[in-house]
Amino acid sequence: MEKNGNLAINGTGSYPGGHYNKISIRGEGTIINEVECSAFHVYGTSEAMKHVKTGFIKIFGEAEFKDKVESDETLVMGTMAVRNRAYLKKMKIMGLLETDGPLTGETAIIKGSIAVKGNVEYETFDSSGGFEIRGLLTAENIKVALGFGQSSAEEIGGGKIIVKRKKNTLFPFGKETGTLSAKLIEGDQIYLENTTAEIVRGNMVNIGPGCQIGLVEYVNELSLHPSSTIKTKTKG
Amino acid sequence: MSEELISKKELLDMTGISYGQLYRWKRKDLIPEEWFIRKSTFTGQETFFPKEKILERIEKIQTMKDHLSLDELASMFSPNVSDLQITKDEIIKRNIVSESVMNLYLDVEKGGSNFNFSRLLEVYVLEKLLQSGEINLEEGKMLLQVLKEAAQQIKQKNCELIITRKLGVSSCMILVNTEAFYFDPGTKKVIQLSLMTCMEEMKSKLL
Numbered sequence: 495m496e497k498n499g500n501l502a503i504n505g506t507g508s509y510p511g512g513h514y515n516k517i518s519i520r521g522e523g524t525i526i527n528e529v530e531c532s533a534f535h536v537y538g539t540s541e542a543m544k545h546v547k548t549g550f551i552k553i554f555g556e557a558e559f560k561d562k563v564e565s566d567e568t569l570v571m572g573t574m575a576v577r578n579r580a581y582l583k584k585m586k587i588m589g590l591l592e593t594d595g596p597l598t599g600e601t602a603i604i605k606g607s608i609a610v611k612g613n614v615e616y617e618t619f620d621s622s623g624g625f626e627i628r629g630l631l632t633a634e635n636i637k638v639a640l641g642f643g644q645s646s647a648e649e650i651g652g653g654k655i656i657v658k659r660k661k662n663t664l665f666p667f668g669k670e671t672g673t674l675s676a677k678l679i680e681g682d683q684i685y686l687e688n689t690t691a692e693i694v695r696g697n698m699v700n701i702g703p704g705c706q707i708g709l710v711e712y713v714n715e716l717s718l719h720p721s722s723t724i725k726t727k728t729k730g
Numbered sequence: 731m732s733e734e735l736i737s738k739k740e741l742l743d744m745t746g747i748s749y750g751q752l753y754r755w756k757r758k759d760l761i762p763e764e765w766f767i768r769k770s771t772f773t774g775q776e777t778f779f780p781k782e783k784i785l786e787r788i789e790k791i792q793t794m795k796d797h798l799s800l801d802e803l804a805s806m807f808s809p810n811v812s813d814l815q816i817t818k819d820e821i822i823k824r825n826i827v828s829e830s831v832m833n834l835y836l837d838v839e840k841g842g843s844n845f846n847f848s849r850l851l852e853v854y855v856l857e858k859l860l861q862s863g864e865i866n867l868e869e870g871k872m873l874l875q876v877l878k879e880a881a882q883q884i885k886q887k888n889c890e891l892i893i894t895r896k897l898g899v900s901s902c903m904i905l906v907n908t909e910a911f912y913f914d915p916g917t918k919k920v921i922q923l924s925l926m927t928c929m930e931e932m933k934s935k936l937l
Contacts, residue, residue: 598757615757632753653750677775680738682750693775695739696749711739 501531503540511544519555534565536572551582553589562595570606579612587623596629607643614647621645622660624672636681640672640688647676655681655696659688659704673704735767736781745788758800760791760807790930806933816850816936818843826850826935827857834860838871848881854932855891855923864921865893865900872902880904884925893921 500516501509503523511527518535525542533550536557545561551568559576568574568585579595586603596612607624608614614625619633627647634653638645639660659671675690684694687702692709694701699712705722712729736744742752755761767778787807794803818836821827827835835853836843845853852874859865865873873893883889883906890905896917904925905911913919 617757632757634750634754651749651753653748653754680749680753682748 517548602633619652638674640674642672645672645674647674649678649680650676651678651680653681654683655679656685657687657689658685658702733783734781735778736784738777738779741779741784741788745785745792747788747792754800755791758804760800760804761787790934794934807930816845818845821845821850821853824935826932827853828861831857831860834867834870835874838874848885851884851925851929851932852877855925855928858928859921859923869893869900869902869920872900876902876904880906889925891921891923891925892919894919 498513498515501514501518503509503519504521506522508524508526511525511529514529514531516533516535517525517529517531518533518537519540520537522539523541525540525546526544528544528546529542530547532548533552534546534548535552536555538555540555540557542557542559543561545563546559547564549566551563551565551570551574553570553572553574556573557575559574559578559580562578563576563580563582565581566583568582570585570587570589570591573590574592576591576593576595578593580593580597581599582597582602583599584601585591585599587606587608589606591606591608592610593608594611596615597608597610598615600617602614602616602619602621604619604621604623604625607626609626611628613629614627614631616633618635619631620635620637622639622641624643625631625645625647629647630649630651631647632651636650636652636655638657640657641660657674661671671688673688673690674686677691678693678695679686679689679691680695682696683698684696685700685702686694686705686707688704690706692707693711694707694709695711697713698715699710700715700717701707701710701719701722701724703719703721705719707722707724708726710716710724710727712727716727716729718724738752742749752761756763756766761784765779765784767780769776769778791803798806818832822829822832832853835856839849841849855877856870856874859873860867860870873891877884877891880889884904887906890908891902892905892911893900893902894913894917900920
């Protein structure tokens with residue numbers, strides 16, 4: 495096992511893990527053991543069987559991680575699938591990210607889409623793509639721009655939650671915009687558009703156009719756009 | 731031993747914290763995931779918490795967050811402790827354990843004067859129970875044996891220490907992740923102590 499050497503896989507191959515400086519996979523590569531490296535770049539297809547810990551992940555092709563992943567910075571232009579938990583401190587997803595376990599970190603920027611089977615915990619969560627979260631989405635700041643398709647999360651909780659429609663820049667005349675659905679949304683400050691939720695709780699709740707909410711519980715302030723409906727509202 | 735629950739809304743009303751703060755503390759692992767108990771009510775899903783534990787925890791966070799960062803707090807509440815090393819004199823000087831109990835402990839255990847976390851916890855529990863007069867010396871010795879036996883479990887899991895007496899005979903046990911337990915009517919429970927709480931107390935004395 496080399497320490498701090500580079501590993502480049504240009505054809506097809508299986509390699510052991512260990513410590514590397516930079517790993518780049520251009521063909522089809524499998525890494526069998528645990529690996530620690532400063533950068534992990536995939537331009538082709540890769541598979542990591544065990545825990546991967548790295549400073550930088552860049553994926554232009556397809557990458558599958560069968561175990562845990564830890565990375566300081568992550569950029570996904572292609573497809574990244576994680577079969578366990580992922581800690582991606584700073585991530586930018588232009589393609590697709592899929593995790594079977596929880597996804598945590600500090601800053602998330604999503605322009606493509608993510609599908610997570612556990613909870614998602616970030617400090618800043620900024621999505622203008624799509625997401626499907628089968629757990630709790632929590633962040634200090636949650637900003638969602640609904641461009642296309644349906645985004646969903648079981649629960650959403652945080653400090654400031656803003657959900658807005660976004661005009662489709664490719665087909666500006668289409669009426670189609672995205673929607674968000676959640677069972678529960680809780681936050682200090684909430685603004686929603688195009689959202690369907692069973693319960694919304696917060697200090698300041700502003701319901702914009704296109705929403706259907708079952709129950710709103712607010713403390714300080716509630717406003718409602720005429721095109722939206724709230725079945726029950728309580729203050730307290 | 732079913733615990734009293736409190737709904738999230740009541741909790742926020744009682745403590746004056748906001749949704750944002752609660753979620754922030756959850757993200758920082760200041761509040762363990764197991765405490766979020768989801769139940770369906772007539773209004774839909776609601777989250778409940780074990781009342782006593784959560785109120786105590788929030789009070790601690792609120793009093794300590796001014797002079798400690800959230801990350802420092804998180805490491806204090808997490809049960810897995812780093813490789814702590816402390817000497818016998820330091821422990822006595824900091825008033826964590828009295829000199830007499832310390833000597834007694836060393837007498838029974840015959841270990842050195844450098845303490846790691848497990849041993850510190852053992853002597854701390856002994857001090858706590860002997861000083862309160864709830865157990866006698868013999869029971870103290872028994873207690874140490876059990877604590878030594880379960881040392882690995884205690885570090886990782888939520889453990890409770892129980893001491894019972896029946897017809898003048900006492901016995902001591904450690905329960906791991908228990909929900910409830912029952913004894914026959916002749917048995918008297920002398921002590922029930924959460925070791926997790928002990929660790930937190932101890933850690934707050936160390937800081």
